[in-house]
Each structure stands twice: as C-alpha cells, then as structure tokens.
Amino acid sequence: MSATQTLTPAMQRRRQAKLRRNALYLVLIVIALVAPFVAYPVFLMKVLCFALFACAFNLLLGYAGLLSFGHAAFLATGGYFTGIMLASYPGLTPELGILIGTFAAVVLGTLFGALAIRRQGIYFAMVTLALAQMMFFFFVQAPFTGGEDGLHGVPRGELFGLISLSSNLNMYYFVLAVFVIGFAIIQRTVHSPYGQVLKAIRENEPRAVSLGYNVDAYKLVAFVLSAGLAGLAGSTKTVVFQLASLTDAHWHMSGEVILMTLLGGVGTLFGPLVGAGVVVSLQTQLAQSPLGNWVSVILGAIFVICVLSFRSGIVGEIQKIVKKNFK
Amino acid sequence: MTMIFGVPLMVFMGQLMLGLINGAFYALLSLGLAVIFGLLKIVNFAHGAMYMLGAFVALLGLQHLGLNYWAALLVVPLVVGGLGMLIERFILRRIAHLDHLYGLLLTFGLALIFEGTLINFFGVSGSSYPTPAALEGGMNLGFMFLPIYRGWVLLAALVVCLGTWFVIERTRLGAYLRAGTENSALMQAFGVNVPQLITLTYGFGVALAAFAGVLAAPLYPVSPTMGSSLLIVVFAVVVIGGMGSIIGAVITGLAMGLIEGLTKVYYPEAANTVIFVVMVVVLMLRPAGLFGKEA
Amino acid sequence: MSQAAEAISGTRDAHPHHDGAEMLRVSDLHAFYGESHILHGVDFDVKRGELVTLLGRNGAGRSTTLKSIMNMVGRRTGSIMINGNETLGMKPHRIPRLGIGYCPEERGIFASLDVEENLLLPPTVRSDGMSLDEIYAMFPNLYERRRSQGTRLSGGEQQMLAMARILRTGARLLLLDEITEGLAPVIVQALGEVLVKLKERGMTIVLVEQNFRFAAPLADRHFVMEHGRIIEEISAAELPSRREHLNSLLGV
Numbered sequence: 001m002s003a004t005q006t007l008t009p010a011m012q013r014r015r016q017a018k019l020r021r022n023a024l025y026l027v028l029i030v031i032a033l034v035a036p037f038v039a040y041p042v043f044l045m046k047v048l049c050f051a052l053f054a055c056a057f058n059l060l061l062g063y064a065g066l067l068s069f070g071h072a073a074f075l076a077t078g079g080y081f082t083g084i085m086l087a088s089y090p091g092l093t094p095e096l097g098i099l100i101g102t103f104a105a106v107v108l109g110t111l112f113g114a115l116a117i118r119r120q121g122i123y124f125a126m127v128t129l130a131l132a133q134m135m136f137f138f139f140v141q142a143p144f145t146g147g148e149d150g151l152h153g154v155p156r157g158e159l160f161g162l163i164s165l166s167s168n169l170n171m172y173y174f175v176l177a178v179f180v181i182g183f184a185i186i187q188r189t190v191h192s193p194y195g196q197v198l199k200a201i202r203e204n205e206p207r208a209v210s211l212g213y214n215v216d217a218y219k220l221v222a223f224v225l226s227a228g229l230a231g232l233a234g235s236t237k238t239v240v241f242q243l244a245s246l247t248d249a250h251w252h253m254s255g256e257v258i259l260m261t262l263l264g265g266v267g268t269l270f271g272p273l274v275g276a277g278v279v280v281s282l283q284t285q286l287a288q289s290p291l292g293n294w295v296s297v298i299l300g301a302i303f304v305i306c307v308l309s310f311r312s313g314i315v316g317e318i319q320k321i322v323k324k325n326f327k
Numbered sequence: 328m329t330m331i332f333g334v335p336l337m338v339f340m341g342q343l344m345l346g347l348i349n350g351a352f353y354a355l356l357s358l359g360l361a362v363i364f365g366l367l368k369i370v371n372f373a374h375g376a377m378y379m380l381g382a383f384v385a386l387l388g389l390q391h392l393g394l395n396y397w398a399a400l401l402v403v404p405l406v407v408g409g410l411g412m413l414i415e416r417f418i419l420r421r422i423a424h425l426d427h428l429y430g431l432l433l434t435f436g437l438a439l440i441f442e443g444t445l446i447n448f449f450g451v452s453g454s455s456y457p458t459p460a461a462l463e464g465g466m467n468l469g470f471m472f473l474p475i476y477r478g479w480v481l482l483a484a485l486v487v488c489l490g491t492w493f494v495i496e497r498t499r500l501g502a503y504l505r506a507g508t509e510n511s512a513l514m515q516a517f518g519v520n521v522p523q524l525i526t527l528t529y530g531f532g533v534a535l536a537a538f539a540g541v542l543a544a545p546l547y548p549v550s551p552t553m554g555s556s557l558l559i560v561v562f563a564v565v566v567i568g569g570m571g572s573i574i575g576a577v578i579t580g581l582a583m584g585l586i587e588g589l590t591k592v593y594y595p596e597a598a599n600t601v602i603f604v605v606m607v608v609v610l611m612l613r614p615a616g617l618f619g620k621e622a
Numbered sequence: 623m624s625q626a627a628e629a630i631s632g633t634r635d636a637h638p639h640h641d642g643a644e645m646l647r648v649s650d651l652h653a654f655y656g657e658s659h660i661l662h663g664v665d666f667d668v669k670r671g672e673l674v675t676l677l678g679r680n681g682a683g684r685s686t687t688l689k690s691i692m693n694m695v696g697r698r699t700g701s702i703m704i705n706g707n708e709t710l711g712m713k714p715h716r717i718p719r720l721g722i723g724y725c726p727e728e729r730g731i732f733a734s735l736d737v738e739e740n741l742l743l744p745p746t747v748r749s750d751g752m753s754l755d756e757i758y759a760m761f762p763n764l765y766e767r768r769r770s771q772g773t774r775l776s777g778g779e780q781q782m783l784a785m786a787r788i789l790r791t792g793a794r795l796l797l798l799d800e801i802t803e804g805l806a807p808v809i810v811q812a813l814g815e816v817l818v819k820l821k822e823r824g825m826t827i828v829l830v831e832q833n834f835r836f837a838a839p840l841a842d843r844h845f846v847m848e849h850g851r852i853i854e855e856i857s858a859a860e861l862p863s864r865r866e867h868l869n870s871l872l873g874v
Contacts, residue, residue: 067428115607118614122370123566125431127610130563133556134603141596251559255435262432297443303436307429308421499742505734506743513730516692517744517791518718 032176041168042240047280048179049237054260054272056229059186061258062267063195064222065202066117069125070132071230071257073112076139076249078105078231083151083244084144094157094165098178098235105231106224108135113223117216120205129251136249150245154238171240178236182229187269189225198222230257252296259299262306265313274314329470334592340471346588347581348477348546351484352539354580356561358488359535361570362495365508366528367419369430375558376441377533380407381540382549383445386456396459396545400483403541404534411533415526423525438555445551453548462545480542487538488577495573504528563606569619579617643670644703645795645826646691651700653683653690653850660686662850663700668795673817673827675837678847679873684830685727687847688797692724693717704795719747720795723788727799727830731772731780738768740783744791751792760816761786778809785816795826802833810836834872846871 035044053075060066082101085092116127139145146152156165165171189195201208201215209215238244247253256279264275279299286295306313312320329336356374363371371377384403388394394402414437422429458476465474495501503524507514511521540554547553561580568579583602590601597604609617646668653661661683668674676684689695691702693714702709704720718724723744732740741757741764758765761782767775775783781801788796802810810833817840820827831837837844838861846854846868854871856864 067431069431115610118610119566122364122427122431125428126370126562126566127606129559130566130603130606133559133563134600137599137603141599251555252439255439258432258435293447294443296439297447300436300439300443303439304418304433307433307436308418311425311429502735502739502743506732509732509734510730512694512714513726515714516694516718516724516726517788518715518747519745520713520715 029180033173036169036172041172043280043284045168045172045175045240046237046284047277048175049233049240050257050260050280051273051276052179052182052236053230053233054257054264054276055183055186055269056226056233057257058261058266058268058272059189059229060222060226061261062271063190063202064198064219066219066223067125067258068116068128068223068226069251069254069258070112070128070130070135071226072249072251072253073132073135074105074109074227074230075234075237075253075257076244076246077108077135078102078234079238079244079248080139080145080151081105082235083154083238086154086157086239087151090155092157093161094159094174094239097157098232098239101235101238102228102232105234106228109224109227109231110220113220113227117219117223129254132249132254133251136246136251139246139249145244145246148246150243150247151238152243154242154244156239156242165239175236175240178232182232183269183273185225185229190269194218194221255303256299259303259306261313263302263310263313265315265317265319266311268313268315268319271313271315278314332593336470337472339592342588342592343585344471344473344477344588346584346586346591348480348584349587350581350584351481352543352557352580353561353564353583354488354577355484355535355539355542356557357565357568357570357576357580358491358573359532359539360561360565361573361576362491362504362535363529363532364570366504366511366525367415367423367430368427369419369434370427370562371529371532372431372434372558373414373437373441374434374533374536374561375554375556376438377407377411377536377554378540378543378557379445379551379554380410380441381537382456382544382547382553383449383540383551384537385541385544386454386549389456396541399541399544400538404538407537407540408530408534412526412530414533415529419529420522420525438558442551442555449551451550451552453550453553456544456549458545476545480546483542484539487535488573491535492573492577560602563602566606567602567609567616569616572618575618644668645670645672645705646828647701647703648687648691649701649703651687651690651698651702653686653695654697656696660695660850661690661698664690664847664850664852666845666852666855668826668828670826671821671824672842673821673829673840674843674845675829675831675841676845676847677831677834677837677868677872682847683850684847685799686850688724688799688828688830691717691797692722718744718791718793721748721793722795722797723747723791723793725784725788725796725798725801727803729780729784731775731783733771733773735772736768737764737770737772737775737783740772741768741787741790744787746791748792748794752789754790757786757790760789760819778805778812781805781809781813782816785813789820794824795828796820797828797830799830800832801829802831802836814840834868844868 057068057071060068078101081104082097085100086094086097112128112131115131116124119127140147156171158164159174163170165174197208197213197218201213201218205215234248260275260279261272262275263278264273265271282298283295286292286298291298310317331339356378360371360374363369381403384406385399388399388403418433419430422433462476462479465472495504503514503519507519507521507524515521564580564583565576567583568575570576583605586605587598587601591598644667648664648666651661651664652659664683664687676687678684686695690698693712698710700710704722707720709717709720732743735743741754763779764783764786767779772783773780785798785801801813814836817827829837829841842858844856845852846856856868
C-alpha cells in the first residue's frame, strides 16, 4: 500500500493558518528586537513584564473560565522573594533569583488554588480576592519586606555570572527572552490536549465531569501554572526596577491585570499583550499630564465601557473584523 | 482586678465591644450584598464605595447644608439608594443577560471611579465627623466602659438587620423578593414588574450600605478609601457564611467581628488576617459556607 | 345575541359569559429561542367560556405557544389578541393583568415560600377572583398543609397549588400546561372535576395535554400541533367520527 499524502481542505487551511501564525511571530520578534532603539527600554520592559502577567492571568480566565481577583498576590510573591534573595545573597545570579521567586509563587499558587477551586463562579473571585488581601497584610507586616517603603536597591547582577544587566539594553533582551519563554509555555498549553480539556470545562463543567475528567485537577494545574507565570513576571519586574513594593500586592493590581486582559481581549493569545501595552502607555502618559490624579478614575471608566460594549476587547474585535471581511 | 487569660477585664471587654461594632458593619454590608445577590445574581463590588459615599454625603451635608446626624441617618440612605437605583436602571440592567462575572467587573469599575473621584477632591487622609451631642460620653457598666455612641451603633445596626429580616421573611414584598430570587420569569408571568423589583432591591441594598456609612462616620475617619478595604473583609465574611440566608449573614458578620476583637487582645499581629484564616478553614471543612446550601 | 347587537350594547366585558365572543386570537405566530425558530405561524382562536386543548407530540410547540402568549420566549412575530387587545408589544408583566393565569409545566412552586404564601403570591389582576376560603373549599388538602414549605407537597398537591394560585387572582383565561403529567389517576380525576367547576364559572381555558383521555370529555375543541403549526382543528361534535384520524396524528 502506498502512503500517498493527500491533504484535505481542512488540513490545508490549518497548515496555512499555522504558516500565517509563524509569520506573525517572526514579524513580532523582529519588532521586539528593534524596539529598544526606537522606544525607551525601561518602558518596554515594563510593558513586557505586565504583558506576561496578563497572559498568565488570561490563561486562567480566558481558557479555564476562572476569574481570579487575587493575582496581585503571585506577582508580589515572585517580586518579594526574588528581591529578598538577590539583596541578601550578593553571589546569587539574577536568573536563579527569578527562579526562586517563581517557585515561591508556584507554591503559593498551589495552596491558594487548592482552596479557591472548592468554590465556583462569583465565590471563586471573592475567595481569591480575600486570600490575596491576606498576603497583602502579610507583606505589610513581615519583617523582611520593608513594610510601606518596600524593598529598594535590589541588585540586577550578572546573568549567569557573565553578562552585566546594569545596561538597560542587556536587561531588555533578557526580559524579552523571559517573556518569549512564558508566552511559548502558554501557547503550547492552550493548544495541547490539556488546553482542549480546559476549554471543555469552561464551556460545560458538568459535562466534563460526566465524561470522566478530574475537573478539579485540571483547574488546579491551570491555576498553578498561571500563578507561577505571574510570579515569573513579578520576579523579572523586581530585577528590572530593582524594587519590590506593596503596590504589586494591592487589590488595585489584581484589578489592573483584569483590565489589561479585558481591554486586549479575553481568551485571545495576543489580547493581554495589547491590553498591557495600552494600559501601561496610558498610565505613563497620564502620569506626566495634568490628568495624573485621575488615572484610577479613567481606568475605572475603561472598565465600565469594556464590560458594557467592548467585551471582545481590541484583539477580539479585530479578529471579528478580519473574519467578516477576509473569509 | 479581674483578669481573663492575663488580660484585664475592662480591656478584654472593651476590645470585644470594638469587635462587635466591626461585626455590626460586616453584618450590615454582607446583608446588603446578600439581598442584591439574591435577585440580581451579581456581587456588588461597588458596595464599599456606597458605604464610603454614605459617610461622605453625611459629612458634606453637615458641613454645607447643616444636615444634622439624625436627619442624615434618614436622608443619606435615600440619596445614595437613589443613586444606586439609577446605576441599576441605566448600567447594570444592560448586562443583566450576561455571565454574572461581568456584573462583578462592572461594579469594580464603578468603585474605582467613585473612589478615585473623591480622592481627587478630598485626598486620602480622612476627616472626622463629630459625634452627635445626644450620644456623647460613656457609661461605666462595672465590667466595662461603654461609649454611648458605640452602644447606639450596635443597637441601630441590629434593629436594621432585624427589620430587613422581617420585611424579607414576613411581608408580601419580601415574598416577591424570595420568589423572584427563585424564578423571576414566572413572577413576570404572574404580573409582577420584575425589572422594577430589581431596581428597588439594588437601591435597598445600596441604601443599607449608605446607612452603615452614616453610622460609621463618627467612629472612623471619613476617607475615600474607607470602603474598599472593608469590602474585601466583607467578601471573606460572605464566603464564610454563604449568601443564601439573611440570619446567616448577620450571625456570621457579628461572629467574625468578635473573633477579630479577641485576636486583637491575644495576638494583635494577626488581627488583620484572622477573618481570612477563618475563611481558609471554612473552605477546607465546609466549602459551601456555614449557612450555604449549594457549593 | 349577535355580534352586531353586542357591538351596539357596548363593551364586551359587560357580557362576561357571552358565548361566541373572542377571548384569544393567535395569528401567524412565530417564536424564536435565540437562533432556533420554534413556532412557524400558529393560528387559533378561543371563545369566551370555551375549553380548548393543544394536542401534539413532544416538541410540537405546544408549551412554547403558551409561553409565547405570556411573552416568556425570546423573539415573537405575528399577532396575539387578548380580549381585543394586541399584546405582542406588551411587557411580560402587563399581559397577566389582562386577566390571564398561567400554570407552567414544571408547576413553579416556590421552595422559599410556604403553601399559603405561594397561594397569595400572584398579584390580583381582577377584582372577582376566588377568595381564599373558596379555594380551600375546592382544595381541602392545601388548607391542611398551608404552613408547609411549598416544595414539600406531593406532586398532586403541588399541581393543585399551582392551579389554585391563579384562581385567586381573578384571571378569566387560564393557560394550563400539562397539569396531569406524572400524577396518579385519582388525582387526575380530581383535576378533571376542578376543570368542570371552572368551566361552570365561565372561565376560558387553554389546556396543553398529553393525556387525551383526560382532555377529550372536557374540551369544546381540539387543536393538533406539529412542527410549530396548528395542523388540525377538531370540535367535540366531530370527535367520535374523527377519532382514528386524530390517533394517527398523535401517534398513539
């Protein structure tokens, strides 16, 4: 028997979509590599850190349908642990510091996740919010976090003990690498069989249960993965800004990451990236303008508008337009 | 001097009283959340902001309009409740058909707007609201010193909670509310104007929060952020008690206040977090909550 | 009295028991749940004091027809006239106030209300409804259990409650959806007696039924539905001669 490979139209379309996607990735990578010569690297690093944070959050909301209102806890835990390790052990290289911070977030994510998935929907959101607030008070009171002032002067150090990160350009490419790794993990997860089951649970949990899936285990893994990546974002951010502070642990931060994801497009791969870019730019621009004091009001208004009439987000709306006009 | 586990009785009772006062606020706020959740199925993240607005409207009314405390107790819940009804009618109703998580997100946005706007005008540092003259001073009860205003707050909160219970469990309007919570489509088919009932319910829940705000004004600094931190604790209280039962919400609120007060006596470092710890324990032992029916 | 005489004598309400006056007229009714098109042009009419049945297999659109009359489905087009009023554009809570009582298939007894609260729940739509005493006289079981939680009642008692509660409101047109479903024969018989009493009181009744043997002796006319349309109208007088035809339509 000859194994002739004939492509069905569906396979062809899928192959084409994959090609297009790879081309898009290539373009984005090139843009990202050139970007620091066009824009401020520090600003770009901030965007990348928040984009990774938002992507991590989106993995949970967009693909597992779980709305966490406490993701600031993981961002802050990653940040604080990395900060403390790097500040206390001068010999520690930044990538190890970041790994430790990420691991701390994974541990916390396992604990919080195991508790939170015991309740559904609206209660899940309230549980995560309350747990994160508990962490906030912990960070306020713990002797090693610098309390209200935060942890300052965290050394950036030398990557692998070789490359100094004190140059913003070096730092930028490292942050870009971290982001790409995090994004790749999310992309692989979403498109894996595991990701498919996750989506099935989001669509119809009772049916997934009756099909024999251990729904809680799937949810927990998603939660831990999301928490770990949020921690990775926080750890990296601490190295970039040489600072870990209570801002990262505040419930406002949990709200901001929801806004970034919602604005960019819940359940789209690039939405959180776009949303983080818009929100961080907006914050930066507003901070220098006479409207500086109105940031939280403006973010609140964007929230309201998004929920009322822009629920697909920027990327979601673009996808709709593309689908309508090019298919 | 009588000691209770190494703490003087007066101090012990004083802290317990403080805890009970906090508990009264938890009860009032979680009651409002539960009433709103019952019919609208959304968790009102703007509830803290409405509590804060209650205190602010009372303060501004006193400063600019000469609105005294007693009038404020009556007028402010009406004003803020009216604002709530406008919010429901023109904003929340538009997303009523969506996943209820959107309601949480929308009201979160509203909370940011209210809080941020007031911060811009009044800053974050609080102002004080004078204790009404009739309720100044205190009484020595022998085992404790009771500031009269605190006693009043506890009494007023309990009366309002019981009144709410009575209206919901024993009146025709309450029957509409309970039935609407179960099956609002059928209520419409009986000729009940459910959209109007929903608007009134949201307004009532918000008015409860505003009433709590007026009660709180002479006790705590009146500041734009006074609601949000309180609300998160109330969320934990709601998770502990479940939102299915009115009495459950009140009992849980008071009990959590007491536990917080006791923690302040014996292990002050944990006073901020003890309610969250209780929530964790409840989630492990009884995930549906103490008074909850469904998971 | 002829239609013309009635028109001269003034409002139709002045003759509540007048036979031949139209209580309900459904014309070219289409109904949709989201994207799915359920009713495809339903036409039928019910005269005052009549009892008509909607017969048909499961999924023929009988329950949806009742829900459409109450404006409980998504989108509707066509016309629904109740007592001469077009109701298609009316808000759902206005429709029962025209004097309609609706008893849903799932009965809709409220668990958080006791029996008497359930009974008193629907607002009165007209002044001449049955009093609580009359209702308890008609359904003595409900009186005995008036303090029980609504959903603690037996299936038959719940059905009695669901019916009783719309009688108190003064509704003159009753839409009853599968009231005998899953009930013991004794109770079905009792329900039949109740329907006879209601007819004597001049009520107009639209009955959605599976149990044809229950419906046959009560009804003035039968409408058979299929695929979201009325495909056959059979009057009580025609019934004996067309029994077999009907059986074949219903697949029994």
